[in-house]
Amino acid sequence: MSPINELELTRFIRRLFGGGDNGSVSLGIGDDCAAVRAQAGLETLVTCDTLCEGTHFAKPLIPPAKLGAKLVCVSVSDIAAMGGVPRYLVLAMNLTGEVDKKWIESFLRGVRKASRKFECALIGGNIAIAAKGLSFTMTAIGAVKKGRRVDRSGARPGDRIFVTGTLGDSALGLDLLLEKRKSYSAAQRKLINRHIDPTPRLKAGALLGSERIASSMIDVSDGVALDLRRLAEASGVSAAIELAGFPLSKQAGACLDANGPQVWQRILGGGEDYELLFTVRPSKLGKLAQAAGRFDTPVRRIGSITKERKPRLKIIGPGGVEPNLASEGWLHSL
Amino acid sequence: MSPINELELTRFIRRLFGGGDNGSVSLGIGDDCAAVRAQAGLETLVTCDTLCEGTHFAKPLIPPAKLGAKLVCVSVSDIAAMGGVPRYLVLAMNLTGEVDKKWIESFLRGVRKASRKFECALIGGNIAIAAKGLSFTMTAIGAVKKGRRVDRSGARPGDRIFVTGTLGDSALGLDLLLEKRKSYSAAQRKLINRHIDPTPRLKAGALLGSERIASSMIDVSDGVALDLRRLAEASGVSAAIELAGFPLSKQAGACLDANGPQVWQRILGGGEDYELLFTVRPSKLGKLAQAAGRFDTPVRRIGSITKERKPRLKIIGPGGVEPNLASEGWLHSL
Numbered sequence: 001m002s003p004i005n006e007l008e009l010t011r012f013i014r015r016l017f018g019g020g021d022n023g024s025v026s027l028g029i030g031d032d033c034a035a036v037r038a039q040a041g042l043e044t045l046v047t048c049d050t051l052c053e054g055t056h057f058a059k060p061l062i063p064p065a066k067l068g069a070k071l072v073c074v075s076v077s078d079i080a081a082m083g084g085v086p087r088y089l090v091l092a093m094n095l096t097g098e099v100d101k102k103w104i105e106s107f108l109r110g111v112r113k114a115s116r117k118f119e120c121a122l123i124g125g126n127i128a129i130a131a132k133g134l135s136f137t138m139t140a141i142g143a144v145k146k147g148r149r150v151d152r153s154g155a156r157p158g159d160r161i162f163v164t165g166t167l168g169d170s171a172l173g174l175d176l177l178l179e180k181r182k183s184y185s186a187a188q189r190k191l192i193n194r195h196i197d198p199t200p201r202l203k204a205g206a207l208l209g210s211e212r213i214a215s216s217m218i219d220v221s222d223g224v225a226l227d228l229r230r231l232a233e234a235s236g237v238s239a240a241i242e243l244a245g246f247p248l249s250k251q252a253g254a255c256l257d258a259n260g261p262q263v264w265q266r267i268l269g270g271g272e273d274y275e276l277l278f279t280v281r282p283s284k285l286g287k288l289a290q291a292a293g294r295f296d297t298p299v300r301r302i303g304s305i306t307k308e309r310k311p312r313l314k315i316i317g318p319g320g321v322e323p324n325l326a327s328e329g330w331l332h333s334l
Numbered sequence: 335m336s337p338i339n340e341l342e343l344t345r346f347i348r349r350l351f352g353g354g355d356n357g358s359v360s361l362g363i364g365d366d367c368a369a370v371r372a373q374a375g376l377e378t379l380v381t382c383d384t385l386c387e388g389t390h391f392a393k394p395l396i397p398p399a400k401l402g403a404k405l406v407c408v409s410v411s412d413i414a415a416m417g418g419v420p421r422y423l424v425l426a427m428n429l430t431g432e433v434d435k436k437w438i439e440s441f442l443r444g445v446r447k448a449s450r451k452f453e454c455a456l457i458g459g460n461i462a463i464a465a466k467g468l469s470f471t472m473t474a475i476g477a478v479k480k481g482r483r484v485d486r487s488g489a490r491p492g493d494r495i496f497v498t499g500t501l502g503d504s505a506l507g508l509d510l511l512l513e514k515r516k517s518y519s520a521a522q523r524k525l526i527n528r529h530i531d532p533t534p535r536l537k538a539g540a541l542l543g544s545e546r547i548a549s550s551m552i553d554v555s556d557g558v559a560l561d562l563r564r565l566a567e568a569s570g571v572s573a574a575i576e577l578a579g580f581p582l583s584k585q586a587g588a589c590l591d592a593n594g595p596q597v598w599q600r601i602l603g604g605g606e607d608y609e610l611l612f613t614v615r616p617s618k619l620g621k622l623a624q625a626a627g628r629f630d631t632p633v634r635r636i637g638s639i640t641k642e643r644k645p646r647l648k649i650i651g652p653g654g655v656e657p658n659l660a661s662e663g664w665l666h667s668l
Contacts, residue, residue, distance in 0.1 A: 026377060026483075027483070027485060030568070031416070031485050031486050031487075031568070032381060032412040032413075032415040032416055032486065032551075032552060032553060033379040033380055033381040033412050033413055033415075033416045033418070033476070034379070034380045034381070035377045035378065035379055035380075035416070035478070035483055036377065036378045036380070037377055037378075037480075038372040038373055038374065038376050038377065038378050038477075039372055039374070040372065040373070040374035041372075042372050043360060043369045043370065043371055043372065044369065044370045044371075044372050044378070044475075045367040045368070045369055046367055046368045046369075046370070046422065046424055046457060046458055046473075046475065047366060047367040047368070047458060048424045048425075048426050048458055048459055048460045048473065049426075049460055050426050050428060050460045050462045050471075052428055052462050052464040052465070052467070054464070054465040054466070055462060055463065055464050055465060056462070078366040078367050079366075079367055081366040081367075082365070082366055082367045082369070084367070088380065090380055090382045090473055091382075092382050092383075092384050092426070092471040092473075094384060094386055094428075094467060094469055096467075123380060124380055124381060124382055125382055126382045126383055126384045126471065128384045128386050128389060128390070128469070129389065130386040130388070130389050130467055130469065131386070131388040131389060131467075132388070132466045132467045133386070133428060133430075133464055133465075133466045133467010133468070133469060134467070135428055135462070135464065135467060135469070137384075137426040137460065137471045139380075139382065139424055139426075139473040141378075141380065141475075142367070143372075144369070146371075149360075149361070149369055151361060151365050152365050152366065153365070217366075218366060219366060234364070234365070
């Protein structure tokens with residue numbers, strides 16, 4: 001293992017990310033601050049996520065380049081969930097002896113690949129050589145036109161609940177990864193890939209905001225049940241979702257057939273889907289149908305916002321009945 | 335020790351920082367992103383710093399509220415060093431079993447106290463419960479008028495080199511702290527206080543930028559020798575500083591008298607001063623003299639930018655001669 005030299009690493013980062021900006025960066029990596037031009041008529045969106053080794057990732061289970069790309073995805077997904085577009089990234093790395101020069105360069109190449117794909121520029125950051133606790137914190141800065149921002153608090157009774165893509169694949173993929181099998185089938189690799197290489201729904205998010213389609217939105221990072229509960233709580237409403245029409249991949253469907261209804265716990269509560277969960281007023285459903293063709297992913301209706309005296313999340317099982325979550329051992333994670 | 339409950343902590347943060355914005359925050363803590371209004375005619379400044387336990391601080395040596403305030407200082411100091419004004423803070427916390435609820439609440443109260451003092455708002459962040467590696471990453475966002483930003487690359491031969499406040503106190507204070515004495519004299523406590531409770535030079539920085547006085551600027555975080563070298567390298571120039579006129583506190587002066595010239599190593603190379611190091615064209619010296627009365631701290635000239643074939647930093651000792659840094663064992667840290 002070749003150890004990390006802070007100065008060398010800084011030079012590597014400047015070379016790797018130099019000139020990769022999107023036109024509005026007036027001062028990039030290398031000074032006390034980065035500087036970007038503010039544009040009138042826009043709101044600036046700011047979000048921040050950390051991946052800690054041992055908590056959010058296990059080094060042996062994810063290649064460094066995928067981890068770098070995933071950190072970008074996790075960050076820009078929050079910007080998509082506001083109806084915005086990501087512009088700038090700031091990366092703080094707490095490096096330890098667990099990683100060497102090769103590993104960290106590969107991680108950074110993953111960050112660059114994803115940042116180019118999502119058209120945002122890494123403009124700054126921090127390198128700390130820490131005694132313990134390998135971790136990466138990404139602050140993402142984005143933009144949204146005034147009046148087009150979608151908060152999580154805008155849902156009203158009668159709104160329909162939608163989600164992009166399919167749910168549960170990431171959690172099921174993680175379960176497979178943790179089994180540490182010698183080899184995986186093609187179907188299993190698809191689930192694993194959804195865990196280590198998620199896709200933020202940037203195009204859907206931006207259109208749901210700019211075309212004023214979504215009344216509220218959140219990204220599904222901690223499981224659709226918890227994130228929908230957060231959205232409902234912020235909006236002061238209740239929600240009901242039906243598992244019968246749930247968007248599942250072929251692989252997740254097969255998993256459900258093979259292992260029975262407890263798989264729903266992973267689908268609803270597993271997290272790291274990075275799909276968008278949003279609500280639409282009945283009057284905007286036609287607009288959604290028109291715009292959906294331009295999304296980067298299909299959308300599926302999974303339920304409705306309801307008005308109950310005490311805000312809660314009602315889950316209607318595949319048989320049309322509400323499962324007893326507590327007795328099934330679901331309550332803890334859902 | 336009462337353990338940390340993430341949900342409870344989030345509520346505490348919302349209460350603590352709610353309503354404390356500076357008027358331009360359109361969406362604070364609690365959604366996928368925070369949102370702030372961009373203003374035309376301004377550039378946005380972004381910087382990021384991390385404090386790791388064991389590397390940048392030792393938990394027994396600094397009270398949590400002081401650590402929180404110091405993290406804010408470290409971050410906004412970088413914005414002052416660009417001639418800007420801090421506006422928003424984003425805090426990522428990697429929490430471990432090393433700290434309990436009381437500690438972290440005290441830390442956050444320190445963050446709030448400093449953020450109010452410096453008129454910036456905490457608008458978001460992340461809480462990670464990590465297995466190991468207690469650390470705090472602050473991203474600070476500021477603003478500077480177009481054309482008034484001061485980069486570190488603007489120094490030219492003939493410019494005079496200035497510094498705010500006094501240098502070396504923080505390093506000498508740290509040395510005292512590490513001795514873990516039972517009690518300290520008033521003079522010693524002054525040095526220690528400069529280490530645990532530094533003051534960012536926000537007013538001086540903003541005026542040096544807005545009045546177009548400084549041609550280049552950097553904040554002194556890693557020792558004036560290294561930071562001046564960085565400024566000179568970015569500007570493609572050499573620099574000469576004279577120790578005879580150096581701005582030293584009464585306590586640092588006494589330390590020098592008592593312990594001899596090796597104390598210069600701590601003054602020049604110790605770091606964490608968070609003073610501003612800047613250059614001024616000869617034509618702007620009158621303007622500096624006029625503005626200096628409105629600064630929050632005295633400024634002192636310590637040298638000049640020179641033009642030598644090979645960029646280097648020349649240090650002229652108190653006797654008017656260049657000390658042999660290598661033979662004195664200075665070279666490693668300077």
